[in-house]
Amino acid sequence: MSSETKQILTTDGIPLEVSLKKAEKKNKIKAFLLVAPLLLFLIITYIFPIGEMLFRSVDDRMVTNMLPKTFQAMEKWDGKELPPEEVFEAFYLDYKFLVEKKTFGKLATQLNYEKNGFKSILKKLQRKMKKFEQGNYKEQIMNVHKRWANVEYWRAIKRRAPDITYSKYLKAMDMYENEDGKISQVSEDRRVHRILWLRTLEIAFFVTILCFLMAYPIAHLLATLPMKYSNLLMICVLLPFWTSLLVRTASWMILLQQQGIVNDFFVWIGLVGEENRPEMMYNKTGTYVAMTQILLPFMVLPLYSVMKTISPSLMRAGKSLGGTPFVAFWKVYFPLTIPGIGAGCLLVFILAIGYYITPALVGGASGTLISNQIAFHMKSTLDWSFASAMGLMLLTGVLVIYWIYNKLVGVDNIKLG
Amino acid sequence: MSKNSEFVKFDKVDKSYDGKVLVVKDLNLDISEGEFITMLGPSGSGKTTCLMMLAGFETPTNGEIYLDSNPISNIPPHKRGIGMVFQNYALFPHMTVYENLAFPLKVRKVSKDEIDKKVDKALSMVSLTGFENRMPGQLSGGQQQRVAVARALVFDPAVVLMDEPLGALDKNLRESMQYEIKHIHESIGVTVVYVTHDQGEALTMSNRIAVFNDGKVQQLSSPDKLYEEPVNSFVAEFIGENNTFQGEVSDISNGKCKVKLKEGEIVANPINVKSKGDKTTVSIRPERALINPSQKMDNNYKGKIEEVIYHGDHTRVRLKVLGNSDFILKVPNSSQNIDIKLGNTINISWNSTDARALDPK
Numbered sequence: 165m166s167s168e169t170k171q172i173l174t175t176d177g178i179p180l181e182v183s184l185k186k187a188e189k190k191n192k193i194k195a196f197l198l199v200a201p202l203l204l205f206l207i208i209t210y211i212f213p214i215g216e217m218l219f220r221s222v223d224d225r226m227v228t229n230m231l232p233k234t235f236q237a238m239e240k241w242d243g244k245e246l247p248p249e250e251v252f253e254a255f256y257l258d259y260k261f262l263v264e265k266k267t268f269g270k271l272a273t274q275l276n277y278e279k280n281g282f283k284s285i286l287k288k289l290q291r292k293m294k295k296f297e298q299g300n301y302k303e304q305i306m307n308v309h310k311r312w313a314n315v316e317y318w319r320a321i322k323r324r325a326p327d328i329t330y331s332k333y334l335k336a337m338d339m340y341e342n343e344d345g346k347i348s349q350v351s352e353d354r355r356v357h358r359i360l361w362l363r364t365l366e367i368a369f370f371v372t373i374l375c376f377l378m379a380y381p382i383a384h385l386l387a388t389l390p391m392k393y394s395n396l397l398m399i400c401v402l403l404p405f406w407t408s409l410l411v412r413t414a415s416w417m418i419l420l421q422q423q424g425i426v427n428d429f430f431v432w433i434g435l436v437g438e439e440n441r442p443e444m445m446y447n448k449t450g451t452y453v454a455m456t457q458i459l460l461p462f463m464v465l466p467l468y469s470v471m472k473t474i475s476p477s478l479m480r481a482g483k484s485l486g487g488t489p490f491v492a493f494w495k496v497y498f499p500l501t502i503p504g505i506g507a508g509c510l511l512v513f514i515l516a517i518g519y520y521i522t523p524a525l526v527g528g529a530s531g532t533l534i535s536n537q538i539a540f541h542m543k544s545t546l547d548w549s550f551a552s553a554m555g556l557m558l559l560t561g562v563l564v565i566y567w568i569y570n571k572l573v574g575v576d577n578i579k580l581g
Numbered sequence: 582m583s584k585n586s587e588f589v590k591f592d593k594v595d596k597s598y599d600g601k602v603l604v605v606k607d608l609n610l611d612i613s614e615g616e617f618i619t620m621l622g623p624s625g626s627g628k629t630t631c632l633m634m635l636a637g638f639e640t641p642t643n644g645e646i647y648l649d650s651n652p653i654s655n656i657p658p659h660k661r662g663i664g665m666v667f668q669n670y671a672l673f674p675h676m677t678v679y680e681n682l683a684f685p686l687k688v689r690k691v692s693k694d695e696i697d698k699k700v701d702k703a704l705s706m707v708s709l710t711g712f713e714n715r716m717p718g719q720l721s722g723g724q725q726q727r728v729a730v731a732r733a734l735v736f737d738p739a740v741v742l743m744d745e746p747l748g749a750l751d752k753n754l755r756e757s758m759q760y761e762i763k764h765i766h767e768s769i770g771v772t773v774v775y776v777t778h779d780q781g782e783a784l785t786m787s788n789r790i791a792v793f794n795d796g797k798v799q800q801l802s803s804p805d806k807l808y809e810e811p812v813n814s815f816v817a818e819f820i821g822e823n824n825t826f827q828g829e830v831s832d833i834s835n836g837k838c839k840v841k842l843k844e845g846e847i848v849a850n851p852i853n854v855k856s857k858g859d860k861t862t863v864s865i866r867p868e869r870a871l872i873n874p875s876q877k878m879d880n881n882y883k884g885k886i887e888e889v890i891y892h893g894d895h896t897r898v899r900l901k902v903l904g905n906s907d908f909i910l911k912v913p914n915s916s917q918n919i920d921i922k923l924g925n926t927i928n929i930s931w932n933s934t935d936a937r938a939l940d941p942k
Contacts, residue, residue, distance in 0.1 A: 475669065475671065477667045477668070477669060477671040478671050478673060480636075480638055480658070480665075480667070480671065481665065481667055481671035481672075481673070482673075482684070483637075483638075483657070483658040483659045484636055484637075484638075484658050484659070484661075484663060484664070484665040484742075485659075485664070485665075485684055485685035485688070485732065485733075485736070486659050486662070486685045486688045486689055486736065487659055487684070487685075487688045488659055488688075489657075489659070491659075491688055492659070495673075495684070496673055499675045500674065500675055
């Protein structure tokens, strides 16, 4: 017994574990050095930008830094009625400084995000401010425009006081923090984002289903046809990969437009009349058709790689044991393809949920997705923090789906090829 | 109950895959009920195709197959009620052993109690009781093989087909499985059609063996007859070891013939030769040629030992006899044969009945 509990020594008398660690150390360092460039690359190109995005989506120091005195004075203000004279004075001094530095435009933009109407009254204030007299700034400012006498605008400024804000996230959900600090919904006619989120999920879901329904038979054919035919079919599946995404989308535009080939065909076979050609583009239909076609290979390939490994004798065994072809398929073949189905669906869904170019080109107003909204805020309104917030919500959504998938199917079962 | 001697009947069956080459040519084969029949042949000889036609995965190009007097060409595989053991077992990898065995019963809508009973019985038959909840991947090759056999038998099929089921096992396991399958066959009396390219397996297990070559059955007979009395040179060559002499019949009378070789002449048993002048291949099993035999035999020659290979229980001796330097002798390992040394010349003899004059190669 004692020999078992005793520490095992090498022939040189060093404990075995120490010796093993020493021997492995060199290999470990070598292995690390080999992956180090990739790790560095990942940190620079992936982890750092995402961290930056996260930070940008909650960062609100810009306004804080522009109006330091105002926020200091506002600390004592309870926000129920118009702020006292000190706040107006502090605001006047801050704004004057910004006007002198000619950076007041940024403040106007930022405050306008918070509440519409700030831009014009700040401009007006800037013009009138030159004639301001010493003292009693409250009255002077309120005289510039009646909105300055509206307590809500002052509350809006106060809301921008903290360094960190989650208002962008609320905005993405069509909600905002109202005057009392309660979270409430924006008025019905302005709830645009929630529709977009739901539409994104809906389109991603149905595109995944459509891709699955089409890819399953193709993948099965690919896996079972003799080599010379399956190679040709494989090329047909992969051909779209070799063509630019833009070209493929553009070709769908040619096909689907009202005077396009598909419509011509429908008219020719008499399915629809010449006068009422259906609109298949610039709406959801266009998005569905084009996205399904473009994402199809991502479903075919994982399915194919799984089906390729299923021995044809399994189906034969199923049949010889008395199962009808359907039973043999459903009980034997189908369960064995689940890892491929899981991988394909996950891949297509994740790609679809963040798809941008295709919906932007063929989606029109009713077929655009949340990614188009993100792009809009990146390029047009320049509200990068809002775009970041929506981007992060999208990322979180994908991670949640991944987590659910892992719980249901198990990520270990995924087979991509 | 009299056994149906035409339980499975291949009637003038032809099979071609591409319309150019016949893989199976005019196959006529009757298999009686409860028989263990083996289709033996080199790869590409058409034996597996025959099995697939019987199972229903291939359709005969011409002719008909009857099962218990009913033509089955138009019956889909799942309605034939034929059990099958596949080359690589084809166990369903996502089901436990129990589920694998229950599959054929479930699709037949057998009640749960009945399924439990039958699965139990089938597992005990292959001595795998207690393995119900294992996945096939957790079993060794031999165990998977047994599960496959049990699955093919669990629904009491009239016929069980086995397509080289032991091919993936190592030698020892293969041998013990041969006995096991043979015993299972004997105890339940099911009709078994077995395909293999391993002659040892065929000889050990079968009631009758059909030797296939080139899409045709060359010989259909019991293992001993097949070995002792091959009807042509292919069978003689394919089954067991074989010493051959090429020659021409110089005389034929009284059930004996004289065959003239390049060097010398031997007396042989005319099987496939009819008349003088026929070309022939004479085949003699190595163990039928003896050194200095005690009784008199009608073929006596001298041979020079060219090679001695020690095999433990016997020694193989390669001789040069009558110009043939590939003549093999099997000498039992006993103290008598001390003069077997390289370069020695010895006397060997055999009976003319054991020297079968077959068709020329």
